[in-house]
Amino acid sequence: xxxxxxxxxxxxxxxxxxxxxxxxxxxxxxxxxxxxxxxxxxxxxxxxxxxxxxxxxxxxxxxxxxxxxxxxxxxxxxxxxxxxxxxxxxxxxxxxxxxxxxxxxxxxxxxxxxxxxxxxxxxxxxxxxxxxxxxxxxxxxxxxxxxxxxxxxxxxxxxxxxxxxxxxxxxxxxxxxxxxxxxxxxxxxxxxxxxxxxxxxxxxxxxxxxxxxxxxxxxxxxxxxxxxxxxxxxxxxxxxxxxxxxxxxxxxxxxxxxxxxxxxxxxxxxxxxxxxxxxxxxxxxxxxxxxxxxxxxxxxxxxxxxxxxxxxxxxxxxxxxxxxxxxxxxxxxxxxxxxxxxxxxxxxxxxxxxxxxxxxxxxxxxxxxxxxxxxxxxxxxxxxxxxxxxxxxxxxxxxxxxxxxxxxxxxxxxxxxxxxxxxxxxxxxxxxxxxxxxxxxxxxxxxxxxxxxxxxxxxxxxxxxxxxxxxxxxxxxxxxxxxxxxxxxxxxxxxxxxxxxxxxxxxxxxxxxxxxxxxxxxxxxxxxxxxxxxxxxxxxxxxxxxxxxxxxxxxxxxxxxxxxxxxxxxxxxxxxxxxxxxxxxxxxxxxxxxxxxxxxxxxxxxxxxxxxxxxxxxxxxxxxxxxxxxxxxxxxxxxxxxxxxxxxxxxxxxxxxxxxxxxxxxxxxxxxxxxxxxxxxxxxxxxxxxxxxxxxxxxxxxxxxxxxxxxxxxxxxxxxxxxxxxxxxxxxxxxxxxxxxxxxxxxxxxxxxxxxxxxxxxxxxxxxxxxxxxxxxxxxxxxxxxxxxxxxxxxxx
Numbered sequence: 100x101x102x103x104x105x106x107x108x109x110x111x112x113x114x115x116x117x118x119x120x121x122x123x124x125x126x127x128x129x130x131x132x133x134x135x136x137x138x139x140x141x142x143x144x145x146x147x148x149x150x151x152x153x154x155x156x157x158x159x160x161x162x163x164x165x166x167x168x169x170x171x172x173x174x175x176x177x178x179x180x181x182x183x184x185x186x187x188x189x190x191x192x193x194x195x196x197x198x199x200x201x202x203x204x205x206x207x208x209x210x211x212x213x214x215x216x217x218x219x220x221x222x223x224x225x226x227x228x229x230x231x232x233x234x235x236x237x238x239x240x241x242x243x244x245x246x247x248x249x250x251x252x253x254x255x256x257x258x259x260x261x262x263x264x265x266x267x268x269x270x271x272x273x274x275x276x277x278x279x280x281x282x283x284x285x286x287x288x289x290x291x292x293x294x295x296x297x298x299x300x301x302x303x304x305x306x307x308x309x310x311x312x313x314x315x316x317x318x319x320x321x322x323x324x325x326x327x328x329x330x331x332x333x334x335x336x337x338x339x340x341x342x343x344x345x346x347x348x349x350x351x352x353x354x355x356x357x358x359x360x361x362x363x364x365x366x367x368x369x370x371x372x373x374x375x376x377x378x379x380x381x382x383x384x385x386x387x388x389x390x391x392x393x394x395x396x397x398x399x400x401x402x403x404x405x406x407x408x409x410x411x412x413x414x415x416x417x418x419x420x421x422x423x424x425x426x427x428x429x430x431x432x433x434x435x436x437x438x439x440x441x442x443x444x445x446x447x448x449x450x451x452x453x454x455x456x457x458x459x460x461x462x463x464x465x466x467x468x469x470x471x472x473x474x475x476x477x478x479x480x481x482x483x484x485x486x487x488x489x490x491x492x493x494x495x496x497x498x499x500x501x502x503x504x505x506x507x508x509x510x511x512x513x514x515x516x517x518x519x520x521x522x523x524x525x526x527x528x529x530x531x532x533x534x535x536x537x538x539x540x541x542x543x544x545x546x547x548x549x550x551x552x553x554x555x556x557x558x559x560x561x562x563x564x565x566x567x568x569x570x571x572x573x574x575x576x577x578x579x580x581x582x583x584x585x586x587x588x589x590x591x592x593x594x595x596x597x598x599x600x601x602x603x604x605x606x607x608x609x610x611x612x613x614x615x616x617x618x619x620x621x622x623x624x625x626x627x628x629x630x631x632x633x634x635x636x637x638x639x640x641x642x643x644x645x646x647x648x649x650x651x652x653x654x655x656x657x658x659x660x661x662x663x664x665x666x667x668x669x670x671x672x673x674x675x676x677x678x679x680x681x682x683x684x685x686x687x688x689x690x691x692x693x694x695x696x697x698x699x700x701x702x703x704x705x706x707x708x709x710x711x712x713x714x715x716x717x718x719x720x721x722x723x724x725x726x727x728x729x730x731x732x733x734x735x736x737x738x739x740x741x742x743x744x745x746x747x748x749x750x751x752x753x754x755x756x757x758x759x760x761x762x763x764x765x766x767x768x769x770x771x772x773x774x775x776x777x778x779x780x781x782x783x784x785x786x787x788x789x790x791x792x793x794x795x796x797x798x799x800x801x802x803x804x805x806x807x808x809x810x811x812x813x814x815x816x817x818x819x820x821x822x823x824x825x826x827x828x829x830x831x832x833x834x835x836x837x838x839x840x841x842x843x844x845x846x847x848x849x850x851x852x853x854x855x856x857x858x859x860x861x862x863x864x865x866x867x868x869x870x871x872x873x874x875x876x877x878x879x880x881x882x883x884x885x886x887x888x889x890x891x892x893x894x895x896x
Contacts, residue, residue, distance in 0.1 A: 121245050125159075125243060131164065137180070143328075154237070176216065176223055194250070195218055199253050200219075201218065203230060203247050205246045229251065232289075260286060260524045261514055262282065264317045283328060289544075290529060298336050322366065368405055369403070372406075373407055388431070407460060415878065431455065435460050436458070448506040459510070460513070466484065471495070474495075479619075486695065491565050494563070518682060519697055525541070539559060539563070564610075618661055623708040653708070677689045683697060686701055712786055720732050747759060773799070778796075779795070802884075811862075818840070819888075821852050823886070824882070831873050838860060
């Protein structure tokens with residue numbers, strides 16, 4: 100304890116009183132690691148030498164003992180191995196007891212020294228990672244700017260990320276074993292101690308044009324790489340067969356899984372999701388997993404079995420909880436809180452017997468239709484970015500991490516589909532090490548280590564700027580031009596090493612993309628406004644002319660494109676990202692598996708106004724033979740949102756046009772939108788009305804509320820509503836002040852407005868609360884109560 104206190108005081112003194120002459124120059128240092136040290140310790144030494152060399156062109160020699168004539172050295176190892184390689188310099192150093200911990204001690208004498216002592220071999224790796232984050236590495240120079248004396252232990256036991264080598268990803272499927280090793284190193288620098296991959300059989304296509312090895316061969320190679328670094332290897336293994344109530348199916352599955360498990364040299368844990376994919380009733384799933392645990396232990400005796408009840412209906416969740424609490428299976432190590440869980444993290448922890456640790460499986464890769472969606476994301480950004488865009492969200496994810504962490508006592512392995520979430524991975528790892536970490540400092544270290552010290556402040560500001568780019572409406576967003584200016588300042592400096600750095604390319608891609616969308620959205624909104632004004636002038640005899648002139652105005656969006664220089668830079672950066680890290684932002688150009696899987700470049704020219712919705716209506720009007728019919732159809736378009744005298748209109752997916760939507764059903768933090776409504780999004784079909792792409796929606800049994808005041812108590816009202824969204828396997832019901840307006844009915848598909856009378860009893864006090872619900876007990880994500888537009892129409896007396 101006394102040694103810990105002294106190290107803390109020394110470290111604090113360094114931070115307060117550091118001067119330029121306190122810097123430790125390691126340009127001529129050697130790296131010292133014991134010859135008989137473990138493989139992870141030697142890997143840590145290799146990582147230190149390699150990563151310094153990449154940034155400085157200096158190769159620090161690796162030796163086994165401290166040379167007598169060394170000007171400076173960096174000694175790394177556990178206490179045991181340091182006793183052999185650097186006993187004199189390490190004898191007074193103490194290390195924490197917790198696994199993965201380390202101590203770093205520096206001396207400024209002759210020779211200058213840095214000693215990284217790990218509690219265990221993996222602690223050595225993380226100590227080296229911390230040192231790399233602190234170093235200032237420039238061409239032909241390696242400097243520690245101030246003495247560094249720290250003892251550090253992670254607060255969260257499991258800190259991992261999924262990096263599945265499968266077709267349904269936007270990057271990983273094109274990687275080589277060397278790429279995976281580099282990324283494992285990158286994550287370890289920020290404290291990652293586990294990775295998770297996926298077996299050949301899941302809900303994927305059978306092959307990817309990008310594969311560099313077969314899936315099973317890559318699994319085996321990456322498993323060994325992870326083991327060499329001391330990184331835990333998890334396998335996310337869905338149960339894909341249809342009927343595990345059939346003994347023959349179970350036996351076939353055991354044989355099939357054995358064929359995979361025996362080929363992978365090291366497996367620390369297996370996670371089987373209950374759904375998405377896979378869909379097996381718990382009374383069949385749990386006996387299957389008991390047998391698969393025995394199967395797993397034939398090849399990996401110490402491997403753990405975990406299960407996630409994601410996607411379960413209420414009936415299945417109740418059944419599974421009954422098994423967990425009544426049978427308390429001894430073969431099961433722990434459970435996972437994942438997307439599509441019917442319970443929130445606090446409820447889930449309370450429902451599970453305490454002997455089972457809970458691992459978080461947070462989705463940090465998607466931005467809508469996901470576990471933790473971007474709140475109030477502008478529809479134009481959703482339409483063009485889709486759900487797997489480059490998405491740094493340091494403020495949001497830090498809050499989500501700190502909110503969820505107390506209930507996930509095992510730690511986390513995040514859900515990822517590619518490097519679009521790279522900054523989020525490093526942030527989660529940093530938070531896993533220290534939940535109270537300064538997230539600005541964490542992102543500065545990210546920028547310094549991966550891009551360079553010269554631009555660390557600019558990059559850090561740009562990362563936070565990109566998050567702010569997605570806050571609020573595009574028309575009012577001031578962060579977008581400010582973030583673009585930061586990126587352009589680096590662009591204009593022209594440093595080729597920075598411009599070729601894929602992490603800078605990602606930041607630049609987003610900054611230019613956002614700026615292009617902002618300018619185009621304003622331009623196309625103005626064109627639509629002019630077109631509507633032209634249609635409003637239609638009268639008997641000139642309806643077809645008004646249609647033609649309106650269409651010409653709308654066509655200017657593609658005939659006279661705005662901001663072509665921004666569009667060109669985005670395209671060039673997309674090419675650069677494919678060449679540098681194999682990120683697939685286009686199906687046609689880079690063979691992404693689907694436009695919804697990170698192929699944002701394929702959406703960049705998508706219309707942002709109602710031109711695609713209007714085109715078939717204009718065609719239908721032209722085919723009408725009577726002028727009166729044409730004018731009636733034009734009037735319906737022009738006055739689409741007009742509720743008439745004494746009426747009200749809400750576009751529920753537009754934060755500026757939803758005055759009657761009850762947003763704060765609860766004031767509690769609700770990032771999964773279990774109680775408060777979510778502004779959902781459905782990107783297809785492309786010819787939807789813009790107001791139908793977005794909706795207000797609630798999950799599971801939560802009602803969706805709208806509230807009206809100052810109504811005419813003597814009037815008769817009716818409600819017109821558009822039930823939209825993407826879920827057609829559910830029904831919706833509506834009540835007005837607890838009075839049924841309609842029971843559970845199907846949502847019209849194709850989408851069309853529905854009208855219902857409001858009982859006068861509901862409005863006689865001058866106010867009205869509408870409440871929509873959906874079929875109760877649903878599984879999957881629980882989404883389905885989805886309303887896009889609502890008119891409250893006052894009937895004429």
